[in-house]
Amino acid sequence: MRLPQGGGCQCGAIRYEITGPPTVVYACHCTECQRQSGAAFAMAAVIPQAHFRITTGEPKMFARQTSPTKTMECWFCPDCGTRLYHVPGGAAYPNRNIKPGTLDDTSWLVPTIHFWTRSAQTWVHIPESAARYETQPETLGWTAPGSR
Numbered sequence: 001m002r003l004p005q006g007g008g009c010q011c012g013a014i015r016y017e018i019t020g021p022p023t024v025v026y027a028c029h030c031t032e033c034q035r036q037s038g039a040a041f042a043m044a045a046v047i048p049q050a051h052f053r054i055t056t057g058e059p060k061m062f063a064r065q066t067s068p069t070k071t072m073e074c075w076f077c078p079d080c081g082t083r084l085y086h087v088p089g090g091a092a093y094p095n096r097n098i099k100p101g102t103l104d105d106t107s108w109l110v111p112t113i114h115f116w117t118r119s120a121q122t123w124v125h126i127p128e129s130a131a132r133y134e135t136q137p138e139t140l141g142w143t144a145p146g147s148r
Contacts, residue, residue: 006055007084007103009077013057014084018098020051025100025109029124030116036074036083040121043111044086044097052085052096059084113137 001021008015022045033042060078063071066088073087085096100109114126115133126132 001108002105005103005105007098008056009080009082009084009102011077011080011082013079014054014059014077014082015056016052016054016084016098016102018047018052020048022046022098023048023095024113025111026113026115027111027126028116029114029118029120031119033116034119034121040124041114043100043109045100045103045109046095046097048095052098063090 003021004017004019006015006017025043025045027041027043029041034040036042057077059075062074062076064074066072070088071090073090074083075085075087076083082102083099084102085098087093087096100106103109111130113131113133114120115137116135117126117132118134120126131137
């Protein structure tokens, strides 16, 4: 991965830049991510907030409850609807979970962790080298158990 790296929405109204590497790239197979992505799973590249900035436009935010005390901020382009990133746990969360398909260069993306695999589509192949969790791993505990 070369830095800085740019990305944006489908229509070009929103552009962003990341200046540091992700702490992890993951695939989530929960039913909520399947619905949000319209695919078998959703991916995210976890970028520290200090290494992420919007360079063009102003995304809008949709908030959804993930537990009685937690909110997931979902940021998207107000013009084309492209989901750009999410912030689990709200504004105090120190990272931005970038939707990797919005990056200009996706060639380096390899998810090293897969979670909510109990909801994975039966035809999805998860590499043996990847870490797997049937539900939400403790280290990524922004949702309550059983909330997805």
